[in-house]
Amino acid sequence: MVRKAFLFRLAQIYRRNNAPFLFLQEKSKLMAYEPPSAPGLRTKDRHAYDVLLQAEYCWDNLDKFRRERRRCLNYTYGDQWSDKVRDERGRWVEESVMIRRQGGLPLKNNLIRKLVNTIKGLYINQNTEPICVARDRDEQTMSDCLTELLKYVDDINDGKTLYSDIFEDFAIGGFAGCRKSFGYMGDRLDCWTTQVQADNFFVDTGMRDVRGWDCSLVGEIHDMTWGDLLTNFAKKPGDIQKLRQMYHYATDEHYLTQTAEQFGYRRDINASFLIPQDTNCCRVIEVWNKERKARYHCIDQLNGEMFKCETKDKKELVDAVNEQRRAEAEAAGVSPEEIEGKLITAEWFVDNYWYYRFFAPTGEVLMEGETPYEHNEHPFVFRFYPFINGEIHSFVADVIDVQRYVNRLVNLNDYLLRTSAKGLLAIPDSALEGTGLTIEDVADVWAKPGGVFVFKAKSGVPLPTQINNSVQNIGIAELISMEKQFFDEITGVNAALQGKSVGNVSGTYYAQQTQNAATSLQGILTAFSSFRKASAAKDCKNIQQYYTNDRIVSIVGRNGQKVNFNPSKVKWLEYDINISESTTSPVFRQVANDFLMQVWQSGQISLKTMLEAGAFPFGDKLLSIINAEEQNAAMAANEQLTMNNEQLPQ
Numbered sequence: 001m002v003r004k005a006f007l008f009r010l011a012q013i014y015r016r017n018n019a020p021f022l023f024l025q026e027k028s029k030l031m032a033y034e035p036p037s038a039p040g041l042r043t044k045d046r047h048a049y050d051v052l053l054q055a056e057y058c059w060d061n062l063d064k065f066r067r068e069r070r071r072c073l074n075y076t077y078g079d080q081w082s083d084k085v086r087d088e089r090g091r092w093v094e095e096s097v098m099i100r101r102q103g104g105l106p107l108k109n110n111l112i113r114k115l116v117n118t119i120k121g122l123y124i125n126q127n128t129e130p131i132c133v134a135r136d137r138d139e140q141t142m143s144d145c146l147t148e149l150l151k152y153v154d155d156i157n158d159g160k161t162l163y164s165d166i167f168e169d170f171a172i173g174g175f176a177g178c179r180k181s182f183g184y185m186g187d188r189l190d191c192w193t194t195q196v197q198a199d200n201f202f203v204d205t206g207m208r209d210v211r212g213w214d215c216s217l218v219g220e221i222h223d224m225t226w227g228d229l230l231t232n233f234a235k236k237p238g239d240i241q242k243l244r245q246m247y248h249y250a251t252d253e254h255y256l257t258q259t260a261e262q263f264g265y266r267r268d269i270n271a272s273f274l275i276p277q278d279t280n281c282c283r284v285i286e287v288w289n290k291e292r293k294a295r296y297h298c299i300d301q302l303n304g305e306m307f308k309c310e311t312k313d314k315k316e317l318v319d320a321v322n323e324q325r326r327a328e329a330e331a332a333g334v335s336p337e338e339i340e341g342k343l344i345t346a347e348w349f350v351d352n353y354w355y356y357r358f359f360a361p362t363g364e365v366l367m368e369g370e371t372p373y374e375h376n377e378h379p380f381v382f383r384f385y386p387f388i389n390g391e392i393h394s395f396v397a398d399v400i401d402v403q404r405y406v407n408r409l410v411n412l413n414d415y416l417l418r419t420s421a422k423g424l425l426a427i428p429d430s431a432l433e434g435t436g437l438t439i440e441d442v443a444d445v446w447a448k449p450g451g452v453f454v455f456k457a458k459s460g461v462p463l464p465t466q467i468n469n470s471v472q473n474i475g476i477a478e479l480i481s482m483e484k485q486f487f488d489e490i491t492g493v494n495a496a497l498q499g500k501s502v503g504n505v506s507g508t509y510y511a512q513q514t515q516n517a518a519t520s521l522q523g524i525l526t527a528f529s530s531f532r533k534a535s536a537a538k539d540c541k542n543i544q545q546y547y548t549n550d551r552i553v554s555i556v557g558r559n560g561q562k563v564n565f566n567p568s569k570v571k572w573l574e575y576d577i578n579i580s581e582s583t584t585s586p587v588f589r590q591v592a593n594d595f596l597m598q599v600w601q602s603g604q605i606s607l608k609t610m611l612e613a614g615a616f617p618f619g620d621k622l623l624s625i626i627n628a629e630e631q632n633a634a635m636a637a638n639e640q641l642t643m644n645n646e647q648l649p650q
Contacts, residue, residue, distance in 0.1 A: 049363050055219050055287045056273045061205035065392050069173035069198055072396040076116055076172050080407055081106040099411065107414055108407045109480075111487055112396055116171055119395075119521055123167050123528070129154070130536035131578050148556045149543050150536055157193045166195055167528055170385065174394030176531045177201055177382040179220070180538040182546045191542045193535070196220060196380065203382065210387045211530070217289040218380050221273075223281040232284075233358065233366045246360045251279050259363055274361040284366065285359040288378040293353070296346040309346060318346045354378050375541040383531040385524060395524055399487055406483045413476045491520075533577045540577070 074082055081096035096106040130150055134143035154160075162178075170176040177196035185192050200221040207215045224232070229247075234240050249255040253271045276283045296309040298318060302325075309317050322343045329339035354377055358366040371377065384392045427442065593614050600610045611623045 048357060048359075048365050048368075051287055051289055051357060052285065052359050052363060054217060054289070055202060055285065058205050058217060058219075059202040059273045062202055065175075066199060068392075068397060069175065069394065072172050072394050072400070075400055075403060076112050076396060078108070078110055078113070080108045080110070080403060083404075102415075104411060104415055106407075107410045109410050110403075111406065111484065112399060112403055115399065115487075115491055116168060116396065119171055119524070120164065120168050122521065123525065124160075124164055126525075128529070128532075130532060132536075132540060133578055145552065145556050146540055146543065149547070149552065150539055152555050153191045153193075153539050153543070156190060159193070162193060162195060163532065166531075169198070170383070170528055170531075171395045171524060173198055174385050174392045174397075175201075175382070176385075176528060177380065178535060180379050180381060180535065180542060182542050191539060191546070193539075196382065201380075201382070205390065208390055210384070211534075212382060217287065218378050218382075219285065219287040220380070222284040222286060223276045223278065224284055225280075226282060229282045229284070243366075246362055246364050246366075247282055250283065250361045251275050256361060283361050285361070286356065287359065288354055288356045288371075288380070290352050291355045292350050295349060295351040297349055298344055298346045300344045302342045302344075308351065314346060318344050373541065374545045375538060377538075379538070381531065381535045381538060383527060383534075385527040395491075399491060402483055402487045406480060406487075409476055409480050409483070416476075536577045 071083075074080065081099065082094050084092045085095050085098060087093050087098060087101075099106045130147075132143045132146040132150065134140045166176050166178065175198040177198065179194045179196055180191070181194070182191050183189065202219055202221075203212075204215045204217040209215075229243060230240060234243060253275065256271070256274055273285075274283065294311055296311065296314050296318065298307050298309050299305075300307075325343060326336070326339055329336075329342075354371040355368070356371065356378070357368040360366055373379065385395075386393060427439070593616060596605070596610045596614045599605050600607065608623065608626050611626070616622075
């Protein structure tokens with residue numbers, strides 16, 4: 001009992017410090033543990049439940065980020081009066097409710113939306129795309145093929161629209177995320193990119209590397225219909241009944257807390273992590289985490305092949321092969337010293353690898369296995385900006401206070417205009433005696449537009465008097481203008497970048513102002529460019545793994561040209577991913593067309609070659625005309641040759 005109590009207390013301490021629960025087992029059990037390799041439905045166990053609760057812990061730690069992101073979204077899209085304030089009775093109410101109680105309207109001047117549209121347009125105008133560059137110039141042909149395949153994958157995923165929307169979310173909430181996978185989308189089998197919603201995403205909160213290289217856990221929450229659940233996880237007839245049993249109590253918070261208590265965890269588990277808002281949906285929690293297992297790192301000295309070997313397979317894959325080679329060498333008269341350099345070496349090590357699990361809310365495992373990707377990682381690509389000391393403060397969050405003050409000034413100006421029309425109502429203290437009216441009743445009626453109340457005059461008592469007051473300039477317009485200048489200074493998005501006129505200035509000065517503003521936004525643009533590069537890198541790895549040679553030829557091959565692209569060789573191709581200006585941009589097309597014109601005028605290429613390689617207006621039409629004329633000329637030559645042969649004497 002003492003030992004169990006100690007382990008339970010130790011688990012609580014490790015949980016508080018965000019330690020992985022994998023190491024709370026006995027040492028002998030740790031080394032003997034081997035996750036099942038075959039996916040399929042499995043009942044809950046302690047190790048899997050530890051992973052699920054660790055994911056829930058990471059989800060809870062991101063609650064502040066989700067709330068701040070939601071606030072930034074509200075301000076961007078016009079909901080700028082939903083912050084909570086205390087009313088006259090000390091109750092927390094929305095600011096819009098307070099304003100309406102005072103007879104006003106929650107007016108706003110949305111500067112943030114214009115800001116987001118400006119920087120989004122700046123990103124779109126860059127018109128960039130990822131390209132693959134081989135480190136060895138002799139392999140540049142294969143890297144060019146990879147570039148063409150990247151363009152193909154980008155086209156089928158509508159990359160321009162997808163990444164522009166992700167960038168908008170990146171600027172507002174500070175998060176960009178997508179998922180790279182290979183599978184069916186409808187009836188089409190291909191490489192796909194899907195956007196990951198920040199509200200459904202969680203990651204290791206102990207991560208400190210802005211690139212995510214020290215991440216040890218990542219996952220996503222899915223809310224599926226019952227039909228989608230069966231499609232994804234029912235692999236045999238008996239699985240339907242198992243899934244029905246698993247999800248029978250999936251929305252029962254009391255049952256879920258009891259399950260946590262059975263494994264020695266607290267009862268106050270976050271229900272929002274396990275239970276969907278729409279109870280008609282089935283929640284599935286996808287978790288990828290790094291696990292550790294003893295393996296052998298093997299090198300075949302005969303052919304240079306490197307591979308990993310499980311401890312249980314070493315005897316068959318290494319020892320047996322080496323014994324066979326020694327026997328064959330002895331029979332052939334080869335010396336033992338010479339054969340030692342042709343054997344397979346095996347070095348024991350503890351391997352870190354990514355392991356995935358799909359959980360039901362009750363803790364059962366729907367599907368699991370080691371990562372199927374040859375890049376040996378999870379399928380997610382994500383970036384936080386800015387990410388400093390584990391905290392995220394989005395681009396929009398810096399200007400919310402300025403936006404709030406501008407809105408208050410606009411409402412103050414509106415209030416002054418409304419109150420100055422009626423002015424001040426002066427009522428003698430004895431005028432309301434015997435009327436049954438209170439001063440609050442009179443004030444409520446007076447505040448309403450066109451408000452009228454019946455008043456019985458008393459002899460000798462003065463009547464209520466209206467004191468009119470003209471609207472005076474108290475500097476509200478100047479304050480609003482000053483706050484807008486602060487807004488531009490904080491964001492770095494000046495009038496030139498917004499396309500506004502900046503007075504009677506030269507074109508050079510205007511261009512310099514635009515360039516300076518763009519320079520202040522290089523931080524967020526560079527961060528998103530890094531995200532695009534990481535995204536393209538995983539696309540390349542999936543292409544290398546899943547595309548066949550025939551598929552590659554059908555995509556890249558042009559005009560029946562043979563494409564020398566061997567996936568087995570490209571698998572080990574060393575390359576870099578760069579983000580450069582797209583070949584479809586107007587500037588790039590003009591430069592390419594000018595170069596082709598110069599080469600054609602020098603006589604080094606034909607007119608047909610220039611039209612095929614360039615992007616000239618009506619180039620396709622001209623090319624079809626040339627091809628038709630060449631075909632007609634060839635047919636005429638064949639007919640003439642036939643006639644000449646017929647006229648020759650037998």
